[in-house]
Amino acid sequence: MSTQLHQPARRRRVWARVTLALTAAAVMTLTGLPGLQEAEAAKPPNVKPIRCDEKFLGRKVPATPADSGPPDGLPYDAWPNDENYTYDNPAKAYDGVLPPTDAQRAAAGTDYRAWQRKYNRTKNPADKVMEIYARYNKQYASGYKDFKRFLDVRYIGAYGNPYRGEAFEARMVKKYNMVGPDWWCQDVIEYTDPETGEKRYRVVDAHHRPSERKVEIKSNGKIEDDQLKADRQIAKEKPKSTFRYLTGANTEQSTKDKIKQFDDDLKRDRGTARTQAGVNERRSNAIERTQKPTSYTNFDKRFNPDPAKGGRGPIIDQALRSGKTIEEARRLQAIYNQNNSGGYFNRGPGGIDFSTLEINYVGTPVKGKGLDYSMKADYVKNPDENPGYGGDAKLQLASDAFFTWLALTPDKFWVNLNPIRPDVIMDPQFAKTDAGRVLLEADLTLKHDYADSMNPDKYERGEQFWRQVPRTPEGMPCLPIIRQWITPQPAKVREQDGGIYILDAPLKVNMEVPTGPDVPANSCELTEAQTDQAETLIRTMIQPELERRVNDEASYADLRRVYSSRVAAEYVRRQDAVEPTDFRGIINSNDVKRWPLKGENKDWDKKTVYDKYVDSFRNGDYEFERVYDGKVWILSMGGVDFSKAPKRDIGRTQFNSQYGGLDSTTRTSVQAEVTYQGSETAYLGGSAADQPTTPENPTPTPTPTAPDDPKPTGGSSAPAPDPSGSGGDATTPPGKDPQGDLADTGSDTPVGLIALAAAALAAAGGALTWWMRRRRATGG
Numbered sequence: 214m215s216t217q218l219h220q221p222a223r224r225r226r227v228w229a230r231v232t233l234a235l236t237a238a239a240v241m242t243l244t245g246l247p248g249l250q251e252a253e254a255a256k257p258p259n260v261k262p263i264r265c266d267e268k269f270l271g272r273k274v275p276a277t278p279a280d281s282g283p284p285d286g287l288p289y290d291a292w293p294n295d296e297n298y299t300y301d302n303p304a305k306a307y308d309g310v311l312p313p314t315d316a317q318r319a320a321a322g323t324d325y326r327a328w329q330r331k332y333n334r335t336k337n338p339a340d341k342v343m344e345i346y347a348r349y350n351k352q353y354a355s356g357y358k359d360f361k362r363f364l365d366v367r368y369i370g371a372y373g374n375p376y377r378g379e380a381f382e383a384r385m386v387k388k389y390n391m392v393g394p395d396w397w398c399q400d401v402i403e404y405t406d407p408e409t410g411e412k413r414y415r416v417v418d419a420h421h422r423p424s425e426r427k428v429e430i431k432s433n434g435k436i437e438d439d440q441l442k443a444d445r446q447i448a449k450e451k452p453k454s455t456f457r458y459l460t461g462a463n464t465e466q467s468t469k470d471k472i473k474q475f476d477d478d479l480k481r482d483r484g485t486a487r488t489q490a491g492v493n494e495r496r497s498n499a500i501e502r503t504q505k506p507t508s509y510t511n512f513d514k515r516f517n518p519d520p521a522k523g524g525r526g527p528i529i530d531q532a533l534r535s536g537k538t539i540e541e542a543r544r545l546q547a548i549y550n551q552n553n554s555g556g557y558f559n560r561g562p563g564g565i566d567f568s569t570l571e572i573n574y575v576g577t578p579v580k581g582k583g584l585d586y587s588m589k590a591d592y593v594k595n596p597d598e599n600p601g602y603g604g605d606a607k608l609q610l611a612s613d614a615f616f617t618w619l620a621l622t623p624d625k626f627w628v629n630l631n632p633i634r635p636d637v638i639m640d641p642q643f644a645k646t647d648a649g650r651v652l653l654e655a656d657l658t659l660k661h662d663y664a665d666s667m668n669p670d671k672y673e674r675g676e677q678f679w680r681q682v683p684r685t686p687e688g689m690p691c692l693p694i695i696r697q698w699i700t701p702q703p704a705k706v707r708e709q710d711g712g713i714y715i716l717d718a719p720l721k722v723n724m725e726v727p728t729g730p731d732v733p734a735n736s737c738e739l740t741e742a743q744t745d746q747a748e749t750l751i752r753t754m755i756q757p758e759l760e761r762r763v764n765d766e767a768s769y770a771d772l773r774r775v776y777s778s779r780v781a782a783e784y785v786r787r788q789d790a791v792e793p794t795d796f797r798g799i800i801n802s803n804d805v806k807r808w809p810l811k812g813e814n815k816d817w818d819k820k821t822v823y824d825k826y827v828d829s830f831r832n833g834d835y836e837f838e839r840v841y842d843g844k845v846w847i848l849s850m851g852g853v854d855f856s857k858a859p860k861r862d863i864g865r866t867q868f869n870s871q872y873g874g875l876d877s878t879t880r881t882s883v884q885a886e887v888t889y890q891g892s893e894t895a896y897l898g899g900s901a902a903d904q905p906t907t908p909e910n911p912t913p914t915p916t917p918t919a920p921d922d923p924k925p926t927g928g929s930s931a932p933a934p935d936p937s938g939s940g941g942d943a944t945t946p947p948g949k950d951p952q953g954d955l956a957d958t959g960s961d962t963p964v965g966l967i968a969l970a971a972a973a974l975a976a977a978g979g980a981l982t983w984w985m986r987r988r989r990a991t992g993g
Contacts, residue, residue: 563600
């Protein structure tokens with residue numbers, strides 16, 4: 214949990230920040246938020262040390278065990294997976310409260326205690342909302358103007374921090390036998406400010422007084438700089454002191470680096486090789502319990518087939534907290550850091566790299582009971598300096614793509630770029646969705662990457678490539694037109710526990726020399742042997758690099774994200790074909806009005822991408838000068854084809870051997886942010902439970918305020934999907950899902966494209982072509 218750094222009045226800002234958890238822990242009732250105490254110079258904090266066993270066991274252990282305290286032999290001691298623990302946060306039941314109107318603010322006033330007393334008498338949730346509005350009014354002049362941020366940080370988080378922090382602290386005290394007369398919690402350590410000579414005070418979570426072992430307990434993975442600064446001074450004044458930092462989540466690299474430096478400095482100054490300061494990382498899963506949901510509890514509509522209902526989960530919370538831009542993310546990270554004393558906000562809203570977010574599990578849909586799902590994303594190494602952002606948009610894309618793959622028949626899941634076929638770019642309905650947009654933009658990126666990967670000015674690979682390409686009789690390099698397209702490789706999955714685990718969903722870059730009426734004329738001619746030579750060269754030197762980029766690089770992250778949703782949707786299709794689910798009216802309806810293009814892409818048009826492609830075709834991507842001179846051009850044909858979603862279901866033995874514990878990690882992720890076996894990947898899920906997002910509107914008591922009553926949330930603060938009907942007639946499951954089989958066909962044939970007119974696509978199919986336009990070489 215957090216510690217207090219008690220400082221003089223001239224630095225009250227720091228005091229206010231680090232005091233919250235302690236004062237909050239002292240008042241654990243929903244009748245009122247704990248206030249921030251002002252500190253006077255050189256006065257000790259208003260904290261009474263207490264024996265740890267008395268605080269957390271409710272009794273006094275006669276003697277301190279010999280093995281008490283966390284291990285202290287290593288600078289960094291990590292146990293990747295610890296058990297779950299739970300804590301209650303009644304304030305979380307009000308996370309869907311909408312910003313107040315002017316009339317509601319006027320009615321609420323600033324006397325929040327009066328509304329507390331009314332709520333205590335009536336137990337009417339609307340009175341609790343008026344209390345929240347009154348709190349908002351009271352701090353408005355000098356505090357938060359953004360109500361949603363105030364609600365999350367200063368109300369819900371203010372309750373959650375002490376509850377979560379103390380729950381983790383209690384676990385650690387019990388786990389490491391920090392009991393008996395020697396162990397004291399919330400112990401106050403006095404030291405002197407080296408700059409001013411004034412007294413300061415450090416409140417230590419657990420202190421073994423005889424040996425002066427000081428233990429800081431953090432449910433998240435970060436130690437504050439001002440705490441480390443205090444510890445450094447204490448170490449100078451009290452040379453027996455040693456320091457352990459217990460973290461309950463992935464420890465930030467910056468924290469590990471700072472504590473290692475602290476340890477190195479103490480070893481040097483004290484002339485010892487024994488560890489003096491170190492981290493004990495005990496990753497634990499903090500499961501927050503809302504207790505009884507109210508009419509003001511947020512139920513998010515994503516991944517829910519019923520537009521009037523929604524679900525909850527840690528992925529929703531983290532996505533809604535994240536900034537929309539890197540600049541906003543840095544600002545928000547600083548705000549949440551200042552209000553994260555008990556680790557309630559984990560590593561802060563910038564701790565997760567949302568650009569890597571993909572769905573990795575969906576449960577079996579049961580009619581009337583919603584859908585459990587889990588996402589995974591990498592952690593950011595330094596969230597303060599380079600925070601993650603865009604979580605809301607990335608989660609929305611994954612959800613919208615999931616429903617797009619369900620709503621449209623799979624023969625529409627293709628895109629195609631061909632400079633002489635502007636009429637065959639993509640299906641009109643598919644073009645109205647973000648999933649379709651992502652596929653077409655990925656196709657254009659692939660074409661540019663093809664040119665880039667053979668650039669001799671950037672890569673040795675390019676230099677070697679151009680030295681080996683076939684030459685015309687005049688000595689100029691010449692390439693055949695190469696068709697290139699992206700298709701899925703068989704996804705590695707495991708179906709068990711009433712759902713599907715998406716373990717790996719790789720993509721494949723296909724290449725061939727095309728034939729047919731839609732192939733533009735080449736500017737140079739090659740013999741059959743030269744064509745084979747060039748094709749082999751491209752397959753061995755260029756294709757592997759392109760496939761690596763498609764599967765690894767950030768420029769294709771959205772493509773990988775929507776394809777993982779494709780695999781998840783295919784599983785739901787199969788389950789619905791066996792027994793009707795809530796998704797029945799959506800599947801194959803060909804109605805995507807609820808999942809249109811959104812945000813900055815709402816006005817996107819396929820023609821814009823096509824025009825960029827044609828411009829590149831006409832003007833080239835780059836030039837390079839060698840003795841043979843030359844210019845690379847992009848030519849015709851291209852695409853991505855997701856009409857099939859092949860999969861390979863691994864057996865239980867292999868799953869347990871290679872992914873042991875992933876099942877329990879995934880189940881827990883529906884309730885809490887977790888990691889898997891010490892990895893740098895976060896698992897966060899949700900449950901699209903059968904919960905209404907528009908319940909009846911309760912009225913504050915004793916006097917209703919009519920149209921200005923606090924309104925219940927209608928779901929997420931993010932733009933909600935248009936709740937229009939799904940359309941179409943899909944009440945009867947198809948005898949066979951058209952081209953939607955999850956089975957591995959062993960074929961890379963672009964089924965979606967072949968479904969078009971044969972003449973139009975004889976040489977198309979998601980291809981990418983390059984043309985070396987011959988220029989007259991200068992000097993020989």
